Amino acid sequence: MQSPSSDLADLADATRHRPYTLVAELSYRCPLQCAYCSNPSERHIPTRPELDTDAWRSTLTQAEALGVVQVHFTGGEPLLRRDLEALVEHAHSLDLYTSLITSALGLTRERLAKLAQLGLDHVQISLQGMSDADTLHIAGRTGLAAKLEAIGWVRELELPLTVNVVLHRHNIDQVPELIDLATRVGAQRLELANTQFVGWALENRSQLLPSAAQIARAHTHAQSARERLRGRLDVLFVLPDYHAGVVRPCMQGWANRYIVVSPDGVVLPCHQAHQLPGLAFERVTERSLADIWRDNAGLNAFRGEAWMVEPCRSCERRHVDFGGCRCQAFQLTGKHEATDPACRLAPDHDLVQLARQNAEAKQEVVQLRYRRLPRDR
Amino acid sequence: MLRAHARPKLASKVRLKFDRHSGRHWLLYPERGLALNASAARIAELCTGERSVEQIIDALHVTLPEAPRSQIAADVEQFLDALQARALVEG
Numbered sequence: 001m002q003s004p005s006s007d008l009a010d011l012a013d014a015t016r017h018r019p020y021t022l023v024a025e026l027s028y029r030c031p032l033q034c035a036y037c038s039n040p041s042e043r044h045i046p047t048r049p050e051l052d053t054d055a056w057r058s059t060l061t062q063a064e065a066l067g068v069v070q071v072h073f074t075g076g077e078p079l080l081r082r083d084l085e086a087l088v089e090h091a092h093s094l095d096l097y098t099s100l101i102t103s104a105l106g107l108t109r110e111r112l113a114k115l116a117q118l119g120l121d122h123v124q125i126s127l128q129g130m131s132d133a134d135t136l137h138i139a140g141r142t143g144l145a146a147k148l149e150a151i152g153w154v155r156e157l158e159l160p161l162t163v164n165v166v167l168h169r170h171n172i173d174q175v176p177e178l179i180d181l182a183t184r185v186g187a188q189r190l191e192l193a194n195t196q197f198v199g200w201a202l203e204n205r206s207q208l209l210p211s212a213a214q215i216a217r218a219h220t221h222a223q224s225a226r227e228r229l230r231g232r233l234d235v236l237f238v239l240p241d242y243h244a245g246v247v248r249p250c251m252q253g254w255a256n257r258y259i260v261v262s263p264d265g266v267v268l269p270c271h272q273a274h275q276l277p278g279l280a281f282e283r284v285t286e287r288s289l290a291d292i293w294r295d296n297a298g299l300n301a302f303r304g305e306a307w308m309v310e311p312c313r314s315c316e317r318r319h320v321d322f323g324g325c326r327c328q329a330f331q332l333t334g335k336h337e338a339t340d341p342a343c344r345l346a347p348d349h350d351l352v353q354l355a356r357q358n359a360e361a362k363q364e365v366v367q368l369r370y371r372r373l374p375r376d377r
Numbered sequence: 378m379l380r381a382h383a384r385p386k387l388a389s390k391v392r393l394k395f396d397r398h399s400g401r402h403w404l405l406y407p408e409r410g411l412a413l414n415a416s417a418a419r420i421a422e423l424c425t426g427e428r429s430v431e432q433i434i435d436a437l438h439v440t441l442p443e444a445p446r447s448q449i450a451a452d453v454e455q456f457l458d459a460l461q462a463r464a465l466v467e468g
Binding site: 018020021067069070095097099121122124158160162188189230231234 | 390467
């Protein structure tokens with residue numbers, strides 16, 4: 001018998017440019033206005049209508065044919081789509097692993113039970129911190145009680161649960177309590193996701209970036225909990241790129257493993273790439289997903305390694321980190337192809353160092369800039 | 378390591394799927410996946426929570442009579458350890 005462990009391969013190591021995950025951003029509408037939202041800034045949010053049910057069904061079918069095995073229904077808030085049930089049902093019929101990425105606000109037990117019955121595989125619910133004051137501060141409204149109630153339903157219905165908390169300087173010291181909470185509510189995974197400073201989060205960076213000591217403490221707590229809770233709760237904490245001095249493998253490479261489709265149907269390599277000027281992306285209603293995936297100019301712009309400049313081009317880590325985040329590089333330097341400034345080898349690393357130094361200084365309290373949609377202007 | 382009398386079961390977040398594109402079985406779970414070879418897939422299929430590790434080894438030994446049982450046992454334990462390290466198996 002062939003050794004069963006001889007060629008265990010995490011999927012990231014397998015075939016080139018086969019997409020594994022469809023990130024279906026069903027709507028940019030959301031009851032929350034988180035100051036670190038990964039949706040594009042309001043000036044980049046198109047006024048085109050959201051895709052209809054049939055267009056999403058077709059997108060799911062085409063994505064599966066391209067090799068996708070997982071779909072994340074996200075947003076904005078995916079619960080605001082009344083056809084979420086129909087889309088989960090369709091994804092399940094394609095044998096896709098389906099995750100609902102939600103704030104849980106507006107969810108009912110009946111609706112969750114229906115989604116579970118239709119084949120939903122996994123639910124991820126965001127918390128903003130241990131108190132409603134945290135939720136209000138970062139998201140512009142309260143809602144912790146509703147979220148905890150929804151978490152209870154997820155467990156009652158025996159759906160696998162991930163609790164996601166975006167960490168920043170105002171809640172990162174709560175990591176021990178957040179770990180206890182996730183354990184108590186029976187989550188399988190706890191994502192302690194350090195804020196990535198692009199888009200909305202970059203606009204609020206001076207208020208959100210933690211100090212090095214805060215990150216070190218949180219990291220230590222998360223590491224020890226990971227060992228202690230192994231087999232019960234999967235505690236995920238990745239050192240943030242600003243402090244690690246190495247870049248994150250953004251989306252596992254540009255147009256490599258993930259297909260992001262925006263609410264209006266634009267096929268993207270990540271949540272924010274439509275903010276990069278000069279890149280032409282296409283909509284699923286214009287051409288087949290397979291054609292777009294293969295030869296769309298925007299998707300090919302930073303695919304692979306040919307676009308890289310030094311020091312990335314000859315760096316050993318280029319196969320691991322894929323050159324980091326193009327959106328971060330552009331938003332900090334104004335150049336798409338610049339080395340991601342989070343890298344300690346980047347010519348523009350001083351931009352990140354300066355932000356870090358400022359985070360060590362005593363903070364002047366400034367009003368957060370909350371995420372808004374164009375119609376909120 | 379799982380004890381010999383444990384009854385391993387794939388964690389509830391894990392789905393075993395035959396991937397028609399690669400012709401291999403994969404374990405899918407939130408955000409990730411693991412590609413299995415044929416031997417690993419056969420073990421994963423037996424991790425239903427109904428069989429002990431010993432019974433899983435026996436079941437494989439029946440289909441692979443030419444392989445030494447000790448070798449099958451070592452392979453099963455090694456694979457279950459790999460799954461346990463990733464929190465993909467309970468029991």
